[in-house]
Amino acid sequence: MDAPPTVSFLSDYGRADEFVGVCHGVMLRIEPRLRIIDITHDIPPHDVRAGALALARAVQYLPEGVVLGVVDPGVGTDRRPIAVGVEGGFFVGPDNGLLAPAVAMAGGATAGVVLTSEHHRLPAPGATFDGRDVFAPAAAALASGVDLGELGDAIDPLSLQPGLLPLTRVEAGAVHGEVLWIDRFGNVQLNIDPEELRSLGLEVGGVAEVRIGESTRPLRWVEAYGAARSGEAVLLVDSYGLVSVAPNQGSAADELGIRPAQA
Amino acid sequence: MDAPPTVSFLSDYGRADEFVGVCHGVMLRIEPRLRIIDITHDIPPHDVRAGALALARAVQYLPEGVVLGVVDPGVGTDRRPIAVGVEGGFFVGPDNGLLAPAVAMAGGATAGVVLTSEHHRLPAPGATFDGRDVFAPAAAALASGVDLGELGDAIDPLSLQPGLLPLTRVEAGAVHGEVLWIDRFGNVQLNIDPEELRSLGLEVGGVAEVRIGESTRPLRWVEAYGAARSGEAVLLVDSYGLVSVAPNQGSAADELGIRPAQA
């Protein structure tokens, strides 16, 4: 059997309002066979950086099809609503850096359009709700087989607003990283690849001196969350291959006073 | 391909308990082809007014099929469990005003029953969980093609408990409205149609004097959320065609001390 057409959907809409359900309704009216994966809708409101990172972490695990991302503080301004084609699918959303890291992980955009076609939009009675009226209809149209070119005017796929991927900084033999993500279990993911540590002659193992804010503390490297002693924060290479500070039954973030960097 | 049968589901069950998943299971055991849209399940517990308004906002965007709404403070009392037919589908839920505004937007009920058929209920071991035992089975039965009349005794579709749709009040040339909804982004939707303002000779544009509680403040009309200056609350016609007070990156509700009216 053929796989049904798929839209994987991420937003900052939350679940308390009916925004997500309405976008599902809009898409299923256009493409009744559609299967929708809700990646998450609890990106903090307007936090493009957090949305872009979540999308980049998720994208390699999604089925082929359309990725719909909506974190859009500039709705109604002149930021471009876009769709881009990649190997095996499409990305739809605002051109504000939300999609760019995931698009890059999917091999880069091969084509792009600004979503200007009135035929593939819903009429809005007042201020714009582009998720409902522009992005969801475009995603469903692409999933149902409509050509990318029918959705609007072509743009240079290289003109996408880049995402801000934070870089590490090396100083006096130490790597200065940044917090990418604090998850539900209190794990703190950093933008540090263990290879970078090794290339500087630093060990990924034993005990490392970690400076957080104004204080430095020794943290033990472990291979699994369960290897930490009760109440001990540890270092490990997480399931995305990045260095994380992990709590043991608690929140490393709370314990150590860590907050994600701001975009 | 035929569209699969669809149930669009709204409740105040939240997501922390397994209530929503259990209702999905009950429906899919009855109709395995079913597609379920979760409109939202985070209506505040027992808030029939908030549920009715969310359903009314969503209904025009849902596919044809069955709408299942469960916000039911009177479960186990003598409020009627009902199903009504409309053009293109059915509504199922308690007869307490939750469904009425959405039924009206769908063109009004053409037929109705009280859900008395034991054959289409699950046996309950104790106090009633009507979402699981009465409403979900009825919704799945209707979606699978069972006749409305088989689910129970016919009622006059005009006998539905009406929803309380708040009216505006005009006094001394000013329109007194009510807060319908405060969304995740802090936007405050009022029950005021911009046409009503225009019909009174009030401008929908420029700067308006808005009284909130005991204080009056000037708010600027804008056409898009993004047109507000940093930290400025503004007025706009929202994506449902109603007047809203919108914050810029924050919560208008928090800033201005606004709360939704109580049912």
Place this chain on the structure above:
Amino acid sequence: MDAPPTVSFLSDYGRADEFVGVCHGVMLRIEPRLRIIDITHDIPPHDVRAGALALARAVQYLPEGVVLGVVDPGVGTDRRPIAVGVEGGFFVGPDNGLLAPAVAMAGGATAGVVLTSEHHRLPAPGATFDGRDVFAPAAAALASGVDLGELGDAIDPLSLQPGLLPLTRVEAGAVHGEVLWIDRFGNVQLNIDPEELRSLGLEVGGVAEVRIGESTRPLRWVEAYGAARSGEAVLLVDSYGLVSVAPNQGSAADELGIRPAQA
């Protein structure tokens, strides 16, 4: 039409991160026809007892197929990742007591394996995310028709880690129970079957003296939530057949200072 293969999924992943969406993606890449029921993902982090109880309450309402449960404080330690066969389906998850009560309610395990097959795992770049890399792939494989025996080495199905099902204690003619669950509506489910009360000559009706912590108070038995007077906490047999303390429009737990027992 044949029912599509089904996975019913419960976890403590929450919805704020993309964990649930990623597991959906992993499963749908393996079995595109799959239908996924999200039982709940808001089990408190690492609370195996709460997860086991929710799964046991839900299981009788789920369609045939695979049940995937992931509440896994011991991820990366030597607790076993398992799949077991029952009449009409399979259970997949960690062998830590999470699955055992639901497996028992489904008639008991007839076969079991430890999930050791590399062929049915995703490669992990660092510390384990077994939900994504081990359990979701196994659940999807079983749903798609792969034989249980292909997923790993057979284990004695009777060797499953039992769940801790709390027992009541009878002393001086009184039944001492334990709080199993406090739901969104503030209802407090106890591990007391009304038959146990009757067998001791206690009445399920009238007014009962209930001791909570250090204080005793009279609570009235009712048959439906709606039969309580405003602000009155009551006793009833709930929709699972167990004794519950129910608030009337509020939280019995908050009112009476009740908290769930710890595992």
